[in-house]
Amino acid sequence: MTTRPRRDPHAERARTVLGPSGRKRRLPPGPVRPRKDPHAPRAHAMPGPSGRLRLDPHGGELVHLHGIAPAPAAAAEQPLVVSAPSCLVLAVLDLPGGRLEPADLGLLAAARDLADRLDGAVLALTLHGRHDLARQGVDRHAALELDPAWNPDAATAAISAVIERLAPRHVLFTDHPLLGADRARRLAVASGLAAAFAVHRLDESGLRARGGGIDLVGPLAPILTLHDILLADRPDATLREARPVQVDLPPAPAGGIEDLGEIPVDLTGAPLSEADLVVSAGDGVRDWLCFHDLARQLNGTVGGSRQVCDRGLLPRDRQVGASGTLVAPKAYLAFGISGAPQHLQGIEHCQRVVAVNTDLHAKMIERADLAIVADAQAVMPALAALLRERRHG
Numbered sequence: 001m002t003t004r005p006r007r008d009p010h011a012e013r014a015r016t017v018l019g020p021s022g023r024k025r026r027l028p029p030g031p032v033r034p035r036k037d038p039h040a041p042r043a044h045a046m047p048g049p050s051g052r053l054r055l056d057p058h059g060g061e062l063v064h065l066h067g068i069a070p071a072p073a074a075a076a077e078q079p080l081v082v083s084a085p086s087c088l089v090l091a092v093l094d095l096p097g098g099r100l101e102p103a104d105l106g107l108l109a110a111a112r113d114l115a116d117r118l119d120g121a122v123l124a125l126t127l128h129g130r131h132d133l134a135r136q137g138v139d140r141h142a143a144l145e146l147d148p149a150w151n152p153d154a155a156t157a158a159i160s161a162v163i164e165r166l167a168p169r170h171v172l173f174t175d176h177p178l179l180g181a182d183r184a185r186r187l188a189v190a191s192g193l194a195a196a197f198a199v200h201r202l203d204e205s206g207l208r209a210r211g212g213g214i215d216l217v218g219p220l221a222p223i224l225t226l227h228d229i230l231l232a233d234r235p236d237a238t239l240r241e242a243r244p245v246q247v248d249l250p251p252a253p254a255g256g257i258e259d260l261g262e263i264p265v266d267l268t269g270a271p272l273s274e275a276d277l278v279v280s281a282g283d284g285v286r287d288w289l290c291f292h293d294l295a296r297q298l299n300g301t302v303g304g305s306r307q308v309c310d311r312g313l314l315p316r317d318r319q320v321g322a323s324g325t326l327v328a329p330k331a332y333l334a335f336g337i338s339g340a341p342q343h344l345q346g347i348e349h350c351q352r353v354v355a356v357n358t359d360l361h362a363k364m365i366e367r368a369d370l371a372i373v374a375d376a377q378a379v380m381p382a383l384a385a386l387l388r389e390r391r392h393g
Contacts, residue, residue: 078239079240081240082120082139085119085121085139086119087115088115088121088168089118089122090124090162090166090168090170090171090172091107091111091123091124092125092171092180092183093107094174094179094180095127095129096179100131102231103174103180103228103231104174106174106228106230107172107173107180108136108235109233109235110172110202110226110231111172114203114204118204121139121140123140123141123142124136124142125144125159127146127158128144128146132242133242139240140241140242141244142245146158149259151257152182152257155186156186156187159183159187160191160250161247161249165247166245169222170222170224171184171193171223173226174231175226175227181197181225184223184225191223195221195225196209196221196225198210198211198227199226199230200230201230202220204220206218207221207224209227210227266296267301268296268300268302272317272320272324272325273327275300275301275327275329276329276330277298277329277330277331278300278301278302278303279291279298279303279333279335280305280334281302281303281308281314281337281376282305282307282336282337283307284356284375284376285336287376287380287381290384291380294383297391300333302314302318303320303325305337305340305343306340306342320343320346321343321346322345325346326346326348328349328350329350330350330351330352331350331351331354332354334354334357334364334368335380336356336376337355337364338359338363338364339355339363339364339365339367340363343364344364347367354368354369354371354372355367355368355370356374356379357371358375359373360373
């Protein structure tokens with residue numbers, strides 16, 4: 001019969017050592033297995049496909065065993081180049097005030113779509129300075145520096161020089177009355193090229209435009225102005241070449257129009273559909289004198305909700321919403337408007353919405369880019385006083 005040897009407690013106490021915390025630790029009999037270093041795997045870490053470090057718990061043995069090399073650093077993104085296009089589609093940007101507006105982006109998206117259908121390239125023309133258009137679907141970019149003063153004859157001569165130099169198959173403009181549409185009509189008269197206006201459907205086979213209350217169908221014209229329906233998209237963010245194109249400007253013609261600059265105009269009663277800034281009131285507004293004073297200080301167009309117009313506090317033509325006027329200003333200030341579905345439909349295309357309401361959970365607060373949870377009667381006079389202070393120093 002085999003007996004198990006008895007443990008010697010004295011021998012075990014002899015193998016007692018002090019641990020890192022100062023307390024005594026008893027080592028087990030026999031050889032001691034070395035502790036694993038938890039920091040060792042990091043020394044053999046390698047970047048994975050996403051660039052994040054991946055740890056090898058085997059201390060680098062798998063890396064050396066399988067011959068896995070560290071992933072190379074991500075290469076710089078290369079632009080998409082259209083070297084030999086079948087044609088050029090010229091997009092003449094409006095750039096009101098030197099800014100790249102949503103209508104300009106929509107024009108570039110439409111030009112990109114048409115150029116892809118024709119196996120061509122997009123040529124963008126900016127008349128006042130250079131903008132970074134490499135991620136706006138642009139293959140070629142002609143950046144001109146015209147005098148900022150309004151001179152339609154000089155703009156027509158510059159566009160004609162670009163057409164003579166690069167011979168685009170189609171020239172696209174927005175249908176903005178004072179910018180793209182005006183330039184397109186002047187270019188058509190000066191060049192004698194056929195033109196189609198307010199085009200709302202466009203492909204390589206033809207177009208559909210609106211004129212005189214009816215739809216006009218025909219082949220693609222050399223000069224096109226695009227309706228807002230075609231300007232709603234945005235160009236793909238793919239990096240493209242946007243190759244600079246040099247165009248020599250002709251001498252500025254001695255026009256018969258002299259730009260005397262802007263004059264102050266009261267816009268509080270301007271049509272809502274044409275307003276750049278709308279100051280709108282809802283049921284939460286009780287101090288109407290302060291509301292109208294703030295609208296005058298901001299020189300913003302007055303609007304209101306359906307409830308306000310139903311009560312006769314504002315005329316019916318001031319109603320914003322699906323049952324009133326659809327607005328698309330650069331900024332929309334909503335005071336005391338809760339945000340009924342019909343009203344939210346009416347401001348769907350506003351670039352920026354500022355809402356003032358006491359209800360944190362109001363739909364207008366959720367829709368707003370900037371929300372102020374406060375009483376409109378406290379915010380309106382404070383904002384009006386601030387505007388007066390800045391205006392008068």
